[in-house]
Amino acid sequence: MEVAVATIHTSALAHNLEQVRKHAPGHPVMVMLKANAYGHGLIESAHALHTADAFGVARLHEAVTLREAGFQHRIVLLEGFFEAKELPLIATLQLDVVVHQQWQLEALELVEDGELEQPIAVWLKVDSGMHRIGVAPELTDAYLRRLQNCLAVRADINLMTHFACADDLHSTMTQSQLATFESLYPSFSEHTFGGEVSLANSAAIIAHSASHQGWLRPGIMLYGASPMQHRQASDHQLQATMTLNSKVIAVRELAAGEPVGYGARWRTPKATRIAVVAMGYGDGYPRHAEDGTPVMINNQRFPLAGRVSMDMLTVDIADADVRVGDPVELWGQQLSADEVARCADTIAYELFCGMTRRVKFRYC
Numbered sequence: 001m002e003v004a005v006a007t008i009h010t011s012a013l014a015h016n017l018e019q020v021r022k023h024a025p026g027h028p029v030m031v032m033l034k035a036n037a038y039g040h041g042l043i044e045s046a047h048a049l050h051t052a053d054a055f056g057v058a059r060l061h062e063a064v065t066l067r068e069a070g071f072q073h074r075i076v077l078l079e080g081f082f083e084a085k086e087l088p089l090i091a092t093l094q095l096d097v098v099v100h101q102q103w104q105l106e107a108l109e110l111v112e113d114g115e116l117e118q119p120i121a122v123w124l125k126v127d128s129g130m131h132r133i134g135v136a137p138e139l140t141d142a143y144l145r146r147l148q149n150c151l152a153v154r155a156d157i158n159l160m161t162h163f164a165c166a167d168d169l170h171s172t173m174t175q176s177q178l179a180t181f182e183s184l185y186p187s188f189s190e191h192t193f194g195g196e197v198s199l200a201n202s203a204a205i206i207a208h209s210a211s212h213q214g215w216l217r218p219g220i221m222l223y224g225a226s227p228m229q230h231r232q233a234s235d236h237q238l239q240a241t242m243t244l245n246s247k248v249i250a251v252r253e254l255a256a257g258e259p260v261g262y263g264a265r266w267r268t269p270k271a272t273r274i275a276v277v278a279m280g281y282g283d284g285y286p287r288h289a290e291d292g293t294p295v296m297i298n299n300q301r302f303p304l305a306g307r308v309s310m311d312m313l314t315v316d317i318a319d320a321d322v323r324v325g326d327p328v329e330l331w332g333q334q335l336s337a338d339e340v341a342r343c344a345d346t347i348a349y350e351l352f353c354g355m356t357r358r359v360k361f362r363y364c
Contacts, residue, residue, distance in 0.1 A: 001325060003246045003278035004359045007332070008040050009224075010048035011364075012239035016222045017049055019237055023205050024212040030076060030198065032219035033066070034058035039352035040223060040242060043069050044363050049222065056217060060086055060095075067093050076123060079133070080104050087152065091116035098160065100125040100133040105143060111152035122147055123158040123198070126184065128177040130164040137180055141187040158196045159188055163211070166203035167229050174208050202227035206236055225337050225348035232338045242352055243332025244285075244359075248297065248324055250276040251317070260314050261306025266291050268316075274305060275315045277328050282310040284354040285330060286344035289313075293343035296329035297322055304343075 020029055031052040032038070037045035042065060046055060054074035057063050060082075063075045076096040081087060084107040090097060099105055099122050108122075124143055127134030135143050140159075147153050161181045165171040181199060188195065197214035202221040204211040206228060220227050224241035233240060252274045260266050260274060268274075275297060281287040285308055293304040295315045305316040331337040337348040344351075355361075 001247055001249075002360065003249070004283045005245045005362060006355055006359050007243045007245065007362045007364060008044065009239065009241050009243065009333070009364060010044065012224055012241040013040075013045060013048040013222060014051070015239050016224060016241065017052060017218070020205055020216060020218045020221065024200070024209075024216055027212060027214070027216050028053040029216045029218065030054040030056045030074075031222055032056045032217060034062065034078065034219075035353050038220065038223045038349060039355050041361060041363070042066070046071055046073075054096075054215070060090070063093060063095050064089075081107075084110070087111060087120065088116055091118055091120050091152075094118070096121040096123060096158075098123045098125050099143070099147070100127075100135060105146060108150045108152045109146065111150065113151050116152055119154040120152055121154045121156070121158070123160050126159060126161045126181060128161040128180040129173060130162055130177070132162070134161065137184060140184050144188065156195045158198070159184065160198040160215075163199070163201060163204050163208075166201060166208055166211075167227055169207060169228070174204065174211070178208070178211055220349055223348075223352060225341075225352070232336045234336070240331075240333045240337065242337070244279075244330040244355075245332070246277050246279040246283075246328045246330065248275045248322060248326045248328060249278045249312070251322060251324060252276065259306075262309055263307055266306040268305075273317050273319065273322070275302070275317045275322050275326075277313050277315060278311065279313055279328070279330055280309050280311045282356060283359050284351070284356045285313065286340075286346060286351065286354070288346070289340070289344040293340060294335055296335050298326050299334065301335070 029052050031049045033055050034057050036042050056076045056078050058079050078098050080098045125134040147157050163174050165173040200211040200216050202218050224233050224238050226233050254268050256270045258268045279285050287308045289308055294301045302315045302317050306314045331340045337351050341348045341351055
């Protein structure tokens with residue numbers, strides 16, 4: 001009996017990309033493929049999203065993998081380069097790099113004429129308020145001037161930033177960050193030649209039309225989860241891209257007051273039946289899922305009962321007709337990953353990225 005299977009619906013990936021375009025028609029789209037395409041499979045997801053204008057990755061090895069697979073798309077290294085010795089390969093593969101630290105700028109300035117096959121396209125990242133990585137706004141003009149004098153850098157330098165609270169409609173931080181970024185435009189226009197901008201992540205694409213400037217950078221919305229607080233994918237006409245399935249491997253009849261699972265966290269409130277499912281944190285299911293987290297068995301919702309263990313979880317099925325071998329959906333087309341994530345005090349991103357190697361992946 002095959003258990004722990006993640007089915008990736010490639011048509012849903014393509015559908016969700018079209019939803020991105022409906023929110024901001026005419027804008028180029030850089031799809032996020034970092035972290036193994038949010039756990040969905042880098043190469044397979046890239047094929048499903050091949051109509052995008054560019055790919056965004058976090059690490060150089062991800063870009064190398066895409067190039068080796070034959071993809072000729074524009075690829076942007078969102079964390080830039082980690083060592084100066086990576087620059088020749090970046091130039092050879094014709095990758096864009098994000099510059100966000102002074103040492104990266106200095107490394108580019110030290111590149112001598114002829115050292116690289118060709119100049120590198122650069123995105124200067126501005127810290128407009130998130131305070132993670134990026135150049136302070138007041139330093140942007142100086143960075144632009146110095147980058148333009150680098151032999152290793154193409155003249156058409158680009159500008160980007162990242163929003164911290166675009167998922168929260170009650171926060172004013174997105175408007176503040178947008179104003180900070182737009183205040184740089186006069187200097188940017190004066191000192192660059194044909195450079196582009198990029199602001200909007202998934203949440204901003206959906207909820208902040210003022211940020212629809214230049215390149216869009218959708219991530220989680222492509223993978224069938226909502227980027228907005230307290231919302232689900234279906235609220236945005238997004239389709240689930242990953243369905244996680246397993247099977248019932250045992251059915252137990254228990255009297256009232258009996259403990260179930262490690263720590264005896266949950267006890268039967270009355271005589272009931274418990275289904276044991278071959279799925280646990282060893283597969284990537286969240287250990288901190290609370291009692292009552294929904295689980296689908298035979299297309300019917302049942303509550304999780306007891307602590308998730310490494311290889312199994314337990315479900316209160318009462319008097320339902322559930323048998324060994326019956327199909328189980330942990331999240332996917334019938335059960336929103338957003339809902340499951342909330343029950344585990346996490347986000348769908350972590351569910352998707354947390355799948356372990358023993359989960360079998362299928363693509364359809």
